Amino acid sequence: MKIAIAGTGYVGFVTAVCLAEHGHQVTCVDVDKQKIDSLNRYGKALIYEKDLDALMEKNKERLTYTTDYASAYKDAEIIFIGVGTPEKRDGSANLNYVYAVAMQIAETAERECVVVVKSTVPIGTNERVEKLIREHRPEGAAPLHVASNPEFLSQGTAVHDTLHASRIVMGVEDEYSKAKLTELYKDFAAPKIITNRRSAEMIKYASNDFLALKISYINEIANLCEEIGADIEDVAKGMGYDKRIGSKFLRAGIGYGGSCFPKDTKALHWLSDYHEQELKTVKAAIEVNDHQKLKLIRKAHKYYEDLEGVTVAVLGLTFKPGTDDLREAPSLTNIPMLLEEGAIVKVYDPVGMERFKEHYPTQVKYCKSAEEALDGAELCLILTDWPKIKEIPIARYAELMDKAIILDGRNCYELDEVRVGGVTYDSVGRITVH
Numbered sequence: 001m002k003i004a005i006a007g008t009g010y011v012g013f014v015t016a017v018c019l020a021e022h023g024h025q026v027t028c029v030d031v032d033k034q035k036i037d038s039l040n041r042y043g044k045a046l047i048y049e050k051d052l053d054a055l056m057e058k059n060k061e062r063l064t065y066t067t068d069y070a071s072a073y074k075d076a077e078i079i080f081i082g083v084g085t086p087e088k089r090d091g092s093a094n095l096n097y098v099y100a101v102a103m104q105i106a107e108t109a110e111r112e113c114v115v116v117v118k119s120t121v122p123i124g125t126n127e128r129v130e131k132l133i134r135e136h137r138p139e140g141a142a143p144l145h146v147a148s149n150p151e152f153l154s155q156g157t158a159v160h161d162t163l164h165a166s167r168i169v170m171g172v173e174d175e176y177s178k179a180k181l182t183e184l185y186k187d188f189a190a191p192k193i194i195t196n197r198r199s200a201e202m203i204k205y206a207s208n209d210f211l212a213l214k215i216s217y218i219n220e221i222a223n224l225c226e227e228i229g230a231d232i233e234d235v236a237k238g239m240g241y242d243k244r245i246g247s248k249f250l251r252a253g254i255g256y257g258g259s260c261f262p263k264d265t266k267a268l269h270w271l272s273d274y275h276e277q278e279l280k281t282v283k284a285a286i287e288v289n290d291h292q293k294l295k296l297i298r299k300a301h302k303y304y305e306d307l308e309g310v311t312v313a314v315l316g317l318t319f320k321p322g323t324d325d326l327r328e329a330p331s332l333t334n335i336p337m338l339l340e341e342g343a344i345v346k347v348y349d350p351v352g353m354e355r356f357k358e359h360y361p362t363q364v365k366y367c368k369s370a371e372e373a374l375d376g377a378e379l380c381l382i383l384t385d386w387p388k389i390k391e392i393p394i395a396r397y398a399e400l401m402d403k404a405i406i407l408d409g410r411n412c413y414e415l416d417e418v419r420v421g422g423v424t425y426d427s428v429g430r431i432t433v434h
């Protein structure tokens, strides 16, 4: 099929490459000229995601990149909207990018086609997109149909999650959309849920918010474990064997980040409040997460009354391993606080440093390895559980650091491993090992 995708970000680009892998002809559209020029010139993904470059190379004959949206939309059979829906000041979702694309499609699509909203959007947005299209459609133009097809990929495993989706949700209000989307996804083995657009929009928010809730819940239990001498790793393991609970998303740490959970919890909470049906559980999840993000800074003051002049190694900058994405990463709240307190900050991340430099070009020292960051440090904060960080033998901290105080926000090590002497290992929801 001939597909156009508006938005060449984490979702739009991965979707494009995976649909090309399934034999579709895909045109990626973006307003960011630099992005499109770079994709055309170098033929390499602009985001870090496992297997993406290889799949892009394999399917390059079926992929094109352009800023000229009219040329992409005019004869597409399906047009995806995969642009950002960032958080507004009041917590609601900013839909300006979605609406801008809808109007561009209305003005330029020449054949009958399905406009598929893949961006995460509040309940009722598909209807507004349809209305906007109707208002901006030239008289006598071919009909455009609007359908919802939310995305569930996880950064770090985005290609796998798309090719082997847990489910494909199609929110449709007409037979044309249903037939087209069914045809598009016919070779995907995932369970297909065909429902109305509002339910599809809700499935996405309810799923993300449930996962965020699970994380905040385990983090609160972890905080209590620390106080009462229980071990959160064993507690989570014991809980996870119960199939009704499941073991996923029971990893205690310093909270969720990324481009989805923080904004999607706030957006659904805003919407529930607006409808006077406040989701109190979601509100609590947000509050717990905000508090959890700064847990390591609070812990740091157990060891140093004042961080002025203290050399701090920060391992991990991205919001999770497997991605270069820094959106809502704990590094962006913790490092400014360290700097504000006068700490000397040395950082290491296997892939996130270039993006971090855009925020802090000179204020921190960028290190080529974790060892370089640890060398001479008096405190270490582990913010991301990259394999490269987890595999550092604990004895190396003792050898390299001036004072080997490790605050592990991701529980990267077993407590048995850290009893090597010479280190203080303080993690989340477990006893501190000295």
Ligand SMILES: NC(=O)c1ccc[n+]([C@@H]2O[C@H](COP(=O)([O-])OP(=O)(O)OC[C@H]3O[C@@H](n4cnc5c(N)ncnc54)[C@H](O)[C@@H]3O)[C@@H](O)[C@H]2O)c1
Residues within 6 Å of the ligand: 006, 007, 008, 009, 010, 011, 012, 029, 030, 031, 032, 035, 082, 083, 084, 085, 097, 100, 101, 118, 119, 120, 121, 151, 152, 153, 154, 155, 259, 260
């Ligand atoms: N990132 C994720 O893991 C993830 C997972 C599921 C769903 N989502 C949802 O998908 C949507 C996109 O997220 P993302 O992380 O890919 O965003 P992103 O910020 O990485 O990419 C958005 C892209 O859209 C482009 N854009 C803006 N206006 C445009 C226009 N008029 N025409 C064409 N392109 C335009 C931007 O330049 C940018 O490249 C969001 O609603 C998000 O909540 C994201």
